[in-house]
Amino acid sequence: MAQTQEQVLVAAEEVTKTYKTGKVEARALRGVGLQVKAGDFLAIVGPSGSGKTTLLNLVGALDSVTSGRLRVLGNDVTTMSKRRRADLRLRELGFVFQAYNLVPVLTARENVEFVLELQGVGAERTSRAMEILDELGLGEFADRRPNELSGGQQQRVAVARAVASKPKLILADEPTANLDGENAEVLLGMMRRLNTEQGITFVFSTHDPRVVAHARRVVTLVDGRVAKDETKGPSQSADSQTGIVEP
């Protein structure tokens, strides 16, 4: 691990987000204050419409705040240009989406390689992509396209893609929503391993109790506000109960 546990990767102060559709305004976040520290394995939970995905999108520099202050990896994303936000996403953040969202016309290896290519990595990107896939136990699927992979395999390739750019922070929006129990455990085990071995910080938006069980910290959002922020003790997280599930 390169970073200390106390290093703050995300600092949100009184963050609000309001969506406007015509004359109708919907307040998704109503003053969120949150800090994400390096090494966190954090689950944001809450009922539908509580603002989980909105918060994740703001932290991921996919969207801009309506008011408040939000710093991500030392960058004030409230004032960043679209281009700089894209650069931040490319170089320092990783994303895992609910519906896998791999590029269907590219193989598993190419999906991982694509991110490296966007980063401007040269010829070694192919071997690096293979290394990552091998490391995550996906080497044998490298030349398969997403439609030739199971949902669990696709989501693991999506994690490999997120890891490819060596991000400090990976944001995962309902990553296990479409997975059965076994695949969800494999995926979460893989993420825990990346968290503990490589020090990658994970922030999940989830309804899934399996994710919550693995999380070391759980932030509950209700009506766009942080209602609860719990850090589990060592005996409370799933890895200490069941051990890390290898892929």
Added chain:
Amino acid sequence: MIRRVAANYAFRSLFRHTRRTLLSVVGVGVGVAIALFSASWVRGAIRMEIRAAVESGAGHLRIVPTAWLDKRENSLRLSHPDEDYEAARSLRYAQVVAPRARTNGLLAFGNRSAGVEMIGVEPEAEGRLSRIVQRAEIEGRYLEASDAGKVVIGKDLAERLDVLLDDELYVTLSGADGMQGAMFIIVGLVETGSEDIDSTFCHVTLDTLNEVTGYSGPGEITILLTDYKHLTAAQRQLARRVPPGDTVLTWKDINPSYAAGIESDRAFTKILIGIIILVVALGIAAAQLAAVLERRRELAILSALGMKGRQVISLIVLEALAIGLGGMVVAVLVGGSGAYYLASHGVDLEALMGGDASFGAVLLDPVVYGDFGFWLIWYALVIAEVATVGASIYPAWMAVRIDPADALRTI
């Protein structure tokens, strides 16, 4: 810069809807093929029209007295005929150099008369320069260098004057000392099939003309080049060598209305090709826009992963380039075949024009052949790519505008 995986992505995306892509390619191909066919026809026709103009007497270049530019009088003579002639003869690209003089006159026989522009020529040079002399059916013969007091006239002119071969025409000409009269024996009757030419043709030797008019030397030197492509270089070279007092003109200066007609043909072709590009582009734009909208979520994901606007544009443009390239191949096959047919079989202009293949005093070729060559490939490539890449701008702009958060939230 487009990299390998991005190129794979763009290329394979085209085959998500193979039928749509093929229809786009065929649409581009057929549109460009029509443009190629039109261009082949117009290029061939223009080449023929220019050749017809220069070989019907205008020549590629003509040395005239500088004053002729303002006055256009037939009585004007070259200031330095010998130097001009030598300059023309020494021109690298000169094929034929033909000195001439002109005068206005009245031909009379019995109680019939007709006004003409009589041209004094050097028969041997004129025979090599003029397609009218070469191609016409001549009753009797054309002029010879020693023909003093002899004239060759058009068949229709002869009919109007009611004269036959060997008849003697009374000719009244404007000369240096006023009106001059002379008797000329008709040694040849020229028939080209063109009413304009056959009713105005009137040639005598240059010496005969000058003897009657009292002027000396040629009023112009007409030059036929080995190839039209040397026109500009030859004009520049010759202009440097011709002494002051005389000047060098091109066939366009001699026949401005004819040249304007050719330019308007060119302009029309460009407009036609422009319309074809526009129609093709609109079709491609619609297909590509549909492709972008279908992939809205996917493009949003790529944007979320950090793909920048210019990289998104590159992807869409690359897809358009591939469609354009496919369209080019179709266009070269279809349009190239049509152009090849035009170039090898031609179109019978005489049949189309009712038997009179002429334009004023220009004797056109009876069959027009299209132009065929490697230019077709470049033409197809440029038109297809301009149309498809131009058409991809709007879909690419739409793709760049996709807001990843919004797209991920709403799709």
